Amino acid sequence: MNPTENRTLLMSGVGIVAAAILVVALVSGGSDTSTSPNDSTSTSSSSLVDSSLVDIEPVTTVPGTDSSTAPATDPVDITGEEPTSDEPCVLTVRSLAGGDTGPSVTCLQEALIVAGFLNSAATGVYDNATATAVEKLQTDRDLYVDGKTGRETALSLGVWPDEASLVIHTPPPAPGAVDLLGYELSSVATSGPDTPPLPPNSGSGRRLVYERAGQRIWAVGEDNVVIRSWLVSGSKYNNETPGSHAVYSRSDVSTAWNGKAFLYKMVRWLKTDIGAIGFHALPIHRSDNTPYQTDAELGTRLSGGCQRQANLDADFTWDFAQIGTPVIVI
Known part of the structure; x- marks a missing residue:
């Protein structure tokens, strides 16, 4: 078979494949826009999601489920403010000392770390390292030195709640x-x-x-x-x-x-x-x-x-x- 005959045969094959695809599309009726949302016809999990719908909570893809699920977007709270972990914490108790535990101690420790007085991690436990860090701060800032955290020490760190x-x-x-x-x-x-x-x-x-x-x-x-x-x-x-x-x-x-x-x-x-x-x-x-x-x-x-x-x-x-x-x- 000469080259001219080969090209003719190849073009004929392409035409047959294209025709077959067109027939399948017409039979499937995939472009029909009359289908109601209430129809019992099942839809593919890869169908486009109506852009007017917004999830109350962000969608999260679970391992092993349909991988076509749209990836979750950053959550937005209902007040319209972007969630953030950068907001400064404040103490919820009036004083802290050795042996105390809880979120207020964590808040204090985080502030001491930022201020450069505590080198260890925030654990939520008012331990010896925390007391020593507080004493260093009190000495540095001319406060009464006792290793305990009250109003003046907390104010100097910016973690005392708004009093006004x-x-x-x-x-x-x-x-x-x-x-x-x-x-x-x-x-x-x-x-x-x-x-x-x-x-x-x-x-x-x-x-x-x-x-x-x-x-x-x-x-x-x-x-x-x-x-x-x-x-x-x-x-x-x-x-x-x-x-x-x-x-x-x-x-x-x-x-x-x-x-x-x-x-x-x-x-x-x-x-x-x-x-x-x-x-x-x-x-x-x-x-x-x-x-x-x-x-x-x-x-x-x-x-x-x-x-x-x-x-x-x-x-x-x-x-x-x-x-x-x-x-x-x-």
């Missing part, structure tokens, strides 16, 4: 407004429907309730009715021991442990190694008789241990909190 969101500022009272006992209200005090509710598990009967997170005090009567509530400036440190206490000492005027301030109308409820902690009026510089802060700054932690009050609130506390008055600290 926990402080409730009530509208300033009208000039001359008074509480249920007739005492004049300060600019940060309230009595009546604007009063924030008492915290749960805050005792019963006549008492003072101090909530550290909200920097707020409630004076409660025998009938469990709130007489008055006001903002204070409590301790920057972790030395306000929570629990049930009682007023044990009072002074018209006292001095701060460092001798630099006058503390008027001091009502003491807690003893510490370096002095007493209690409620008092805004501290006054001994050097020039100026106040350490303003009423507008109340609600912010500014003291070394005591709870600073507006002068009108200190007047009320002085009369209300006699020796033995319960003080509930939360």
Whole structure:
């Protein structure tokens, strides 16, 4: 057979194959667009997925199943924000020390690693390596060195929770407004429907309730009715021991442990190694008789241990909190 005959035979074969493919396509009816989604005709697992449908959860291909399943896309949460693991963590407890465990310890350790004070992995256990790293940080940043993690240490690492969101500022009272006992209200005090509710598990009967997170005090009567509530400036440190206490000492005027301030109308409820902690009026510089802060700054932690009050609130506390008055600290 010569070359010309070979080419003729080859072209004839191609034509026959093409014709056969066309016949199969026409018989299968694959281009029919009248089929309803409800038809019982089964569809191939390789069919295109309607692009208007979105999975609530990302599709994941399971080994051994149909390999034609579309690969999962990055999940998007329902708020429209891309999920991320880069958001900074914060502590969910007020203090950490040796032997503590949990997510807050992990958060602390991760922050210490980033800051360059911890060389080991985050384990979630407050071990000797963690305590040593905390001591290094405290020394480096001129903090009180004890290897424990409280507010100041956590603040320096950026893992202390936002405090401002926990402080409730009530509208300033009208000039001359008074509480249920007739005492004049300060600019940060309230009595009546604007009063924030008492915290749960805050005792019963006549008492003072101090909530550290909200920097707020409630004076409660025998009938469990709130007489008055006001903002204070409590301790920057972790030395306000929570629990049930009682007023044990009072002074018209006292001095701060460092001798630099006058503390008027001091009502003491807690003893510490370096002095007493209690409620008092805004501290006054001994050097020039100026106040350490303003009423507008109340609600912010500014003291070394005591709870600073507006002068009108200190007047009320002085009369209300006699020796033995319960003080509930939360």
